Amino acid sequence: MKKFTLADIPLKPRTLFRAILIGLATAVAFLVIFSIYVLSEGLPSLEELENPKPELATRVLSADGEVIDEFYLKRRTYMPFDSIPRAFINGLIATEDREFYNHWGIHAVRIVKAAVKNVVRGRLSQGASTITQQLARNLYTNIGQERTLSRKIREAVTAIQIERTYTKNEILELYINTVYFGRGAHGLQVAAEMYFNKSPQELSVPECAFLVGILQRPALHENLKNPQASTNRRNVVLYSMMVEGFISEAQYDGFKTVPIVLTQPEETTVEKSIAPHFVEMIRQQLTREDNKALAVVRRFDLFRDGLVIYTTLNSRMQQYANQAVEDHLKQFQKDFQRSWRWEGKEELLNELLDKAIKSRPSYIAANAADRKAIAAKLKKNAEFVDSVKQEATRIQVGFSAVEAGTGEIRAMVGSSIFGKQSRYTLNRVTQIRRQPGSSFKPFVYAAALDKGLSPYTSVESGWLSYKLPTGKTWDVAGSKSGGPMSLATALKFSINTVAARLITDYTTPNEVIRLAKRCGIKTGLMAVPSLALGSGEVSPMEMISAFTVFPNEGMAVEPYAIERIEDRFGNVLYDHAKQGLTISDAMNPRVAKQMTGMMRNVVNGGTASRVRNWFPYEAAGKTGTTNDFADAWFVGFTPQLVAGIWTGFDDQRVKFTGWYGQGGSAAAPIWGRFMQKVYKDPLLQYDAKRRFKGVENIGAGSMNEDGTAAEEEGGVPLENVVPSSPPPDSTKNDDLHMMMHDKNNK
Numbered sequence: 001m002k003k004f005t006l007a008d009i010p011l012k013p014r015t016l017f018r019a020i021l022i023g024l025a026t027a028v029a030f031l032v033i034f035s036i037y038v039l040s041e042g043l044p045s046l047e048e049l050e051n052p053k054p055e056l057a058t059r060v061l062s063a064d065g066e067v068i069d070e071f072y073l074k075r076r077t078y079m080p081f082d083s084i085p086r087a088f089i090n091g092l093i094a095t096e097d098r099e100f101y102n103h104w105g106i107h108a109v110r111i112v113k114a115a116v117k118n119v120v121r122g123r124l125s126q127g128a129s130t131i132t133q134q135l136a137r138n139l140y141t142n143i144g145q146e147r148t149l150s151r152k153i154r155e156a157v158t159a160i161q162i163e164r165t166y167t168k169n170e171i172l173e174l175y176i177n178t179v180y181f182g183r184g185a186h187g188l189q190v191a192a193e194m195y196f197n198k199s200p201q202e203l204s205v206p207e208c209a210f211l212v213g214i215l216q217r218p219a220l221h222e223n224l225k226n227p228q229a230s231t232n233r234r235n236v237v238l239y240s241m242m243v244e245g246f247i248s249e250a251q252y253d254g255f256k257t258v259p260i261v262l263t264q265p266e267e268t269t270v271e272k273s274i275a276p277h278f279v280e281m282i283r284q285q286l287t288r289e290d291n292k293a294l295a296v297v298r299r300f301d302l303f304r305d306g307l308v309i310y311t312t313l314n315s316r317m318q319q320y321a322n323q324a325v326e327d328h329l330k331q332f333q334k335d336f337q338r339s340w341r342w343e344g345k346e347e348l349l350n351e352l353l354d355k356a357i358k359s360r361p362s363y364i365a366a367n368a369a370d371r372k373a374i375a376a377k378l379k380k381n382a383e384f385v386d387s388v389k390q391e392a393t394r395i396q397v398g399f400s401a402v403e404a405g406t407g408e409i410r411a412m413v414g415s416s417i418f419g420k421q422s423r424y425t426l427n428r429v430t431q432i433r434r435q436p437g438s439s440f441k442p443f444v445y446a447a448a449l450d451k452g453l454s455p456y457t458s459v460e461s462g463w464l465s466y467k468l469p470t471g472k473t474w475d476v477a478g479s480k481s482g483g484p485m486s487l488a489t490a491l492k493f494s495i496n497t498v499a500a501r502l503i504t505d506y507t508t509p510n511e512v513i514r515l516a517k518r519c520g521i522k523t524g525l526m527a528v529p530s531l532a533l534g535s536g537e538v539s540p541m542e543m544i545s546a547f548t549v550f551p552n553e554g555m556a557v558e559p560y561a562i563e564r565i566e567d568r569f570g571n572v573l574y575d576h577a578k579q580g581l582t583i584s585d586a587m588n589p590r591v592a593k594q595m596t597g598m599m600r601n602v603v604n605g606g607t608a609s610r611v612r613n614w615f616p617y618e619a620a621g622k623t624g625t626t627n628d629f630a631d632a633w634f635v636g637f638t639p640q641l642v643a644g645i646w647t648g649f650d651d652q653r654v655k656f657t658g659w660y661g662q663g664g665s666a667a668a669p670i671w672g673r674f675m676q677k678v679y680k681d682p683l684l685q686y687d688a689k690r691r692f693k694g695v696e697n698i699g700a701g702s703m704n705e706d707g708t709a710a711e712e713e714g715g716v717p718l719e720n721v722v723p724s725s726p727p728p729d730s731t732k733n734d735d736l737h738m739m740m741h742d743k744n745n746k
Contacts, residue, residue: 056177056306056568057190060279063408063563066315067193069279069423071302076186078306078568079200081173087205088188089172090246091212091237097131098244101168105132105159132159135175181211182218195222197263205247206258209237223262230260275318276423277414281430282309282561297565297573306568312408312561317401317678321411322418324673325397329416332666333395339657340393348653349389353379356388392654398428398540399670400559401643401678404548406581407557410641411674428646433523433537438494438607439624439633439644439663440534442595443516443546445491445499447507449591450515455598455698458484459506464497466504466529474529476500488698491598492606494623496533503532518586519556520545534624540633544644547635550599550620551642551692554592558582596620597698599636607664608634614672617679617688621671623663629656632666638675639690645670 057072070077093100099107107130129137136158162171181191191211192200203211213233214221221230235256242252273279286297300307342349357363357375366374378384399413414427426432449455462482466474478497479485490498503509509527516525521543525536541559548557560582565574599620602608607623611634621636630652635644645667649655656666679688 055186055304057186058302058305058307058309060282060309060311062311062313062315062318063410064314064316068275068311068313068315068318069273071283073303074186075184075190075194076178076306077189078177078187079189081169083200084173084176084188085200085203085208087246088176088200088203088208088212090244091205091209091241092131092172092176092215094240094244094246095212095237096134096215098240100131100172103130103132105161105163106130106156129155130159131175132162132171135159135171135178136162138178138180139174179215180218182214182222195262204258205241205251206234206238206255206260209241209255210234210260213237224260227260234260273419273423274315274322275313275412276419277425277427277429278311278313278318278409278412278561280423281412281427282311285562293579294562294565294574300567300573307573308566308568309562310564310566312403312410312563313412314410314684316681316684317411320677320681321399321401321413321674324670324677325399325413325416326418327673328670329395329397332660333416335660336395336656337393340654342389348651349385352388352392352651353385356384356391392651393649395647396428396650397670398432398646399643399674400429400541400544401641401674402544402548402557402559404551404637404640404642405557407545407548407559408563409559409561411643426650428540430539430541432646433539434631434646434648435534435536435626436538436543436633437534437624437626437631437663438496438499439543439622439635440516440536440538441491441494441499441532442550442599442622443519443521444503444507444512444532445487445598446587446591446595447512447515448487448502449594450588451506453487453506455488455594456486458486459490459498459501461485461490461495461498464500466500468529474500476533488598488601491622492601494602494607499532500529504529515587516546518584519547519549520558520586534626540644540646543633543635544642547621547637547642547644549587550592550596551637551639552592553693554585554587554589556584556586593692593695594698596692596695600692600695601698603636607662608636608668610664611636611668611672611675614669614676615679617675618691619675620692621668623668625662625666629658629661632656632661632663634663634667634671636668636671636675638679638686639692640686641675641678643671643674 055072055074056076056078057070057074059067059077060069060071062068097103097107133155136155166174177187177189180186181188181195183191183194185191185194188200188211192198192203192207195211196203196207198207210221210230213230213236216233220226221233224230238247238252238255241247242249247255283302285291286294286302288294289298297307354375357378360374360378363371363374395416397413397416399411400409401411402409412427412429414429414431415422415425417425460482461479461484463478464474464476466476468474476497479495485495485498487498487502489495503512509529509531512531513525513527521538523536523538523542525531525538528535545559546556548559549555558581560576562574563576564572566572597620599622600618602622603611603619608621611619611621617638619636619638621634624633624635625631631646631648633644633646635642637643647666647670655661660666678684679686
């Protein structure tokens with residue numbers, strides 16, 4: 001049989017040449033049209049190539065340099081090329097792309113080899129992607145992740161464009177900051193912390209090799225599900241480094257036997273989030289339109305643009321605050337639960353159950369008929385009912401500490417529940433308004449002292465009946481024996497009738513309000529006599545802010561939380577130092593010093609004497625307790641710090657059941673525990689020997705258990721006395737009796 005050859009084709013040479021040209025032109029046209037289609041559908045624009053925007057986590061740093069939390073959609077933190085460990089770069093190149101510094105985005109030889117293998121296998125299984133191609137895929141999501149020819153073309157074309165736009169080191173920098181390592185970590189900075197609790201610069205060669213190795217299959221290696229497989233993968237990277245001359249054979253032999261020891265995910269401090277309410281407060285401040293100083297920051301995406309927020313919070317002090325609250329509530333919550341009874345409170349319980357039921361997703365999604373059935377079923381569910389009871393009777397806390405001289409917020413506890421899950425819950429430092437009770441009295445006394453009274457001025461302490469402009473009578477219970485009492489003693493034991501007489505006879509509600517506003521109380525207060533006993537509602541942060549006037553000799557300092565904000569390149573977007581401290585001349589220095597001396601006596605033998613069970617150094621402050629033990633307060637200060645505590649319940653119908661619910665017992669111990677830890681920590685460098693500047697010893701009397709005077713007024717100075725045990729709380733002389741016939745203060 002005759003073989004068929006090209007010679008048998010009846011075409012002239014010119015015709016054949018023309019046919020070949022037409023065929024080539026058709027193929028080129030097809031490729032051009034296909035490429036245009038691909039470009040229009042998936043390739044990044046020139047602007048995107050020149051200004052890539054990887055989604056980077058915003059980091060929130062404490063004043064002592066610790067990462068206290070992050071805002072992110074993907075946990076990714078940017079680090080410059082010079083900060084990347086050389087061992088990681090060497091391992092990455094040796095394993096992923098040995099010709100990285102020689103190719104122009106794609107590796108032709110690897111592509112051919114991969115194509116042959118794919119043809120043999122009949123499917124796309126061999127990738128042959130260079131580091132630049134992987135970066136293109138990671139950086140520009142519109143390229144896609146599917147295993148198709150069109151995606152590979154988009155990826156290759158983008159890689160070539162990246163190589164034309166960036167240097168090799170810039171490409172490595174972008175890649176290492178965007179690649180996914182598992183455990184929710186994008187980029188080496190986060191991966192080093194998540195896997196080894198280290199900074200990248202602290203990583204050893206085997207640790208770098210492990211992190212390079214897991215890039216292939218993060219899910220397999222992130223928690224050492226198969227330790228031997230993870231070790232083998234790590235050693236493959238080490239072997240590749242040896243082959244490429246990055247490490248010696250002796251180093252390889254040593255490194256490959258090093259065990260892999262990973263930090264457990266739940267052990268990381270970021271996941272624990274030591275200051276969730278503080279961090280959420282910062283987020284809210286950054287989104288507030290009325291803050292013009294932060295307007296430039298609002299142009300950035302907090303969850304994508306990798307900002308760095310430097311805060312005033314001290315991580316050690318925050319941990320001490322958490323511990324102080326936790327230690328106090330451990331027994332205090334048990335004491336309350338033993339005394340609380342639901343009997344006789346069926347109406348309250350039903351309202352709490354209805355509220356809890358209506359917030360459940362299953363109830364919200366149901367129709368009217370089904371909702372009744374759901375509610376009835378849940379009310380019979382003992383586990384559900386118990387959970388509602390437990391939440392309603394949980395003692396809540398609002399605590400914060402600020403630097404007296406600058407207003408820097410050093411610690412904040414917004415609830416009695418700790419951890420990241422509480423970030424979006426109510427912040428009881430800034431988001432509640434409650435009656436401060438007798439903790440507000442210092443502003444009444446200060447207004448009176450400003451009129452010319454002194455700590456030794458005597459005022460009647462017996463029962464007071466005061467006729468209001470409405471014609472009703474305001475009755476206030478006083479000391480048991482009555483009679484004249486110095487202001488120093490009255491404040492020390494929180495005698496209500498003395499404070500009431502000060503606001504009605506020596507100053508006025510309006511004068512007290514003006515003074516309180518100058519000191520930092522921003523909430524509107526009613527100009528009524530009961531203001532002397534703390535009938536107005538304020539936030540704990542307002543009270544803490546207002547108390548800065550006392551250690552600052554009359555100067556009020558507004559607390560703040562943000563020191564500086566930088567973009568991911570280190571450019572400063574906001575600097576509090578340029579804004580300056582918010583300081584105002586709020587109180588006569590003489591009055592501030594006198595009040596400090598008087599409140600020192602409150603701690604030394606007065607209603608806050610339990611502080612001395614923990615803290616023996618210079619301190620002053622004032623307790624507060626509201627009607628029926630609904631709220632307990634203590635706001636106190638040292639020469640360097642001001643801290644305040646509110647304790648109570650979210651539903652004000654749930655209250656402490658007895659005298660243990662006074663501010664001196666329910667709140668002051670938290671202050672004492674916190675200050676003890678802070679002043680004992682040598683790293684914090686607070687001076688335990690520092691005294692209040694220019695504050696004289698102000699003598700004050702003492703009382704017997706029945707509320708009668710025990711010694712002469714102006715007797716032995718008490719500021720150096722540290723009682724071995726706190727005196728019993730007086731039911732006659734503490735800060736509870738705000739009795740009004742018209743019940744306006746209930």
